[in-house]
């Protein structure tokens with residue numbers, strides 16, 4: 001019997017199901033990766049030894065839902081304000097490029113005194129900053145067409161990380177941005193060569209070039225080795241794999257701000273450069289596919305606003321007749337997912353529960369009817385309606401479809 005088999009036997013003799021692999025580590029020892037699904041008696045056997053990378057419990061299976069263009073965060077499976085990096089939603093217009101950090105370059109030019117090409121090492125030498133904020137795709141909405149859909153299906157194109165990098169204002173000072181420069185172009189190095197025009201004021205205010213996410217290098221799917229981060233603005237403007245910033249005195253009118261990412265408003269008008277993500281909330285528990293029992297239920301969820309902090313989240317447990325304030329989990333951060341909780345005693349009757357976010361500017365999350373009245377059916381961008389969950393007598397929780405003409 002090989003050494004491999006001996007060690008496997010020794011370590012996992014009592015495991016009921018052992019989906020375990022032994023691999024040769026860099027130290028030449030046999031290292032066990034993966035945790036057995038269940039031991040008959042875990043006190044009677046030595047478990048897996050320390051490994052090179054951590055794993056999820058084999059009993060937990062949170063997963064994104066990939067399509068050809070995006071994958072959504074499973075909001076109903078998560079707790080708290082941070083999205084695990086491997087569950088951050090993805091939206092790629094032409095896939096994920098493979099970029100060598102050693103040959104990565106970011107050029108800043110146009111209306112500047114000193115056009116400069118920065119390497120990744122150059123970017124990392126500047127004073128760094130970390131902040132927690134969400135990124136949300138402006139197309140983050142699923143029409144209420146059926147009952148059996150989850151928070152992930154409705155609005156899983158929002159995720160939150162701690163981002164680390166350099167303030168764009170630091171780089172602006174370094175290259176000497178002209179006082180008359182009013183817009184800049186941000187360009188990605190993926191096959192889509194994603195380009196967006198951004199007002200220079202956002203660059204001075206809180207824009208960042210980030211190279212780290214939740215304590216490690218930013219993931220390829222999020223823009224490795226560096227992306228633009230525009231807190232609170234539609235996800236599309238946070239250009240990933242950023243390679244060029246050009247300062248100018250007007251917008252560049254790229255495809256993504258003319259043909260795409262515009263939306264109809266009243267009187268046949270079209271809104272362009274609709275950057276700010278409006279306040280929104282979603283109850284992530286109880287939500288489909290949860291099954292309730294009569295008695296105490298802690299309603300939980302997320303609220304966020306691209307305009308600033310969440311001031312209040314209101315909960316209705318009687319289909320919108322009365323509203324009460326939820327408790328907000330500290331810290332409540334600027335332009336950040338905020339976790340809320342609300343204790344409720346379910347009496348076993350059919351009802352609908354819903355949440356409504358109010359941000360520090362006083363903006364109140366609208367109903368779907370209010371949004372349709374204001375904008376018509378629209379293009380599907382920037383839709384943030386109050387979401388209701390229907391609770392049936394048998395405790396089944398389903399999405400409550402509202403009218404969508």
Ligand SMILES: Nc1nc2c(c(=O)[nH]1)N[C@H]1C(S)=C(S)[C@@H](COP(=O)(O)O)O[C@H]1N2
Nearest residue numbers: 089090091092093137188194222235236240
């Ligand atoms: N270069 C580049 N940047 C990009 C994109 C892209 O396809 N290419 N997608 C944009 C869109 S539409 C969104 S919503 C966000 C998604 O960021 P994420 O994939 O890290 O969640 O990235 C934006 N930045």
Ligand SMILES: [Mo]
Nearest residue numbers: 137138235236
């Ligand atoms: Mo997006």
